[in-house]
Amino acid sequence: MELTKKRWIILIASCFINLCIGSIYGWSVFAAPMAAYLSSVTGRTLTPGDLAIAFTITNSVGPITMISGGWINDRFGPKKVIFAGGLLFGGGMLLSGFATSVGFLVFAYGIVLGLGTGMVYGCTISNSIKFFPDKRGLVGGVTTAAYGLSSVIIPPIANGLISTSSVKTAFIILGIAFLVIICAASFFIEKCPSDFVPSGWSPKAVHVGRSLKNDKDWKGMLANPLFYVMIALLISGAFAGLMCTSQASPIAQKMVGLSAAAATTAVSILALFNTGGRIIAGYISDKIGRINTLAISSLFSVIGLTLLYLSGENSVATFYIGISVIGLSFGSLMGVFPGFTADQFGAKNNSVNYGIMFIGFAIAGYFGPSIMKNVYSVDGSYQRAFVIAAVFGITGFVLTFVYKWAVKYQQTAANKNQKAII
Template sequence: MTEKSTNRWLVLLSGILINLCIGSAYAWSVYQKPLIAMFKWSTKETSLAFTLSCVLVPLAMIVAGKIQDQKGPKMVIFGGGIIFGLGIIGAGFTNSLSFLYMTYGVLGGIGIGTVYACTVANTVKFFPDKRGLASGLVVAGFGSGAVVLAPLSSALIESYGVLATFKILGVAYLVLISACTTLVKTAPPGYRPAGWTPPPPTATTITGTDKNWREMLSDPMFYVLWSIYLIGCVSGLMIIGHASPIGQEVIKLSPATAAMCVGFLALANTAGRIFWGWVSDKIGRYNAVKIMFILAGLMMFTLTQVTTFVPFVIVLMAIGLCFGGVMGIFPSITADAFGAKNLGMNYGIIFTAWGAAGIVGPLMAGHFKEINKGDYTQAFLIAAGLSVIGVMLTFILQYNKKKADALKAA
């Protein structure tokens, strides 16, 4: 099947817009302080709603990915959009922590994972010639959600309160996702755009044949990749979960200015997914990952010294750029390593690393903040150290690949 019979760019556009809606997850820190002020919960208790959502996203992706690999993405995306929209609307009726956990955390997380598994995997299958760029663009929709929704949510909260804001946005998500689902088409097996021939592998690529989830889990490379993904997400999710409180409590910014910083963070997160996806097509996925780890580690260390607005924004954006890059590249890394045929389910399993990072990053920051009376320094330094480990694991992966290639050639 060729590009003439299916407009793959419309499929990409629909995926971007749908992911923009579910990307409201990255605006969580804007909602957190108003919820704490309204209900007098602790930071750790309130953060658990975001953590629950992060944990359930990859689990939902695994189930939804398997269904869409067999049945196609359209109805799965539609169903996920309904669950997500109802979860956000439900959060608007919050009267207890358990209710917030069930709506924003459980329903929201299941809805995000169901939608995300299909938009990413299906779109990547339509772009075998531009895998890095396409995955970067479609996941950029997810990252860009907070660019629009952080300042919008802040304005709505100021005018109507946090609970009414959840209700308004939840209805909007239901409408937009349902409309965009009509543009979704299923990528045919082995899809190639007209006139394109797959290039031969190079020294910077790590390629593999199509593997199902069982075969992927039996490959040692999976566990190295999973660990790299986990480390690549810890710093970003730590900062995304606490950017607004850090801005207000450490840098002494107003709530509106802190929300603006969250918007800058989200903008960099979005740009990183596109930029590093494009770069990875040029210099190789793993070379790009190493650069991102080095930059992220330096920025997490620098964050321990920042006390004013401009450096704070610069560091936030650099961390967001690197986190976005990891998110943008990994669908392509998964397809490169284990094939595109079963990408929906395989990437869902790989994505459990994101869920684990969603536990480690935000909770680690909240823990050290509370025991150190508002000081996040220890959490930032641990995240910087993890970035060093990420560089080492990436070198190990490339070394093992070269060694395996040498044995094949012998």
């Protein structure tokens, strides 16, 4: 089958895989019942906030295998990397069902599952982007949207399993299902040839600039000052999304007074807008540019956080609008950044390069949930955490202008050097 047609099968398989690993965004549904279960087992009174360390570590260790798996992917292809990642991800979820302590849960869900997430996520997105140089923003949005869509689908399923059986059973059943689906779908994934060009498309037709003629490896990327602006922008943009995602259910219950079932709906709504934002922003970024899309995303983040700050007991409408805007903003950021990285530093080494860039996501994934937990434990409310996150959002907006200035400065310097040589 011609690769231009076959790439769509590869994209679909990648989306099914990301649909599985995106279940980590449904963590808040597991947090409360797992805290209750571990409290009964250990004799200690544990809260969802006490278990947030598992979710935090999941996001923190991902870049380790994104980078190492990306290196293997760039040389030998993604099939084996995704298969191994599927074993780790499904196995980590399954092992979480046997946890009898916070430490074991951190090992199973935080480390094993987190390492599997990094291996799979980096390969599916980078490989898909390579197959679609003509639709880089859209495909980056679609593949990451599948990742986000999991939080719309998985929370109701997980909640149903927890209600009818137990949280342990939910982890085990989902772990087995994810392991089978990811490993089976990996056989449909192929490595994109370095010289692949879709039929009927000319690179000149897409204005992606430097990336088509200047592929940089990780050393070249780290030597470029733009990398540090970009990773700071990623940290700033992801902070609010990861902070709210990690404890969306507890926020809905404690701050607004929603029931557990209604809080699960809030998690799904957050995920739905997260998913939609990835596709919409990915498509728009192909039209108006990645950095302009990210500037808009940063402003939306501040608006959403302001609405959450104003929410309180029975402020249901304000809360739902705020959490929806946060989801839209976070999804936009995550949908645009893979293509943004490939645009700037080239698609050839994007598996490793994006893995390194993703360290910014891990940093936000550590500090966002941690700050929210600490603020609530001290203040007994989440309001101050929303203010802190809003500062990050404003910082992200400012960084988009810093990026534009830095790009213009580099281009001016390059033109001067070229004239001097001539």
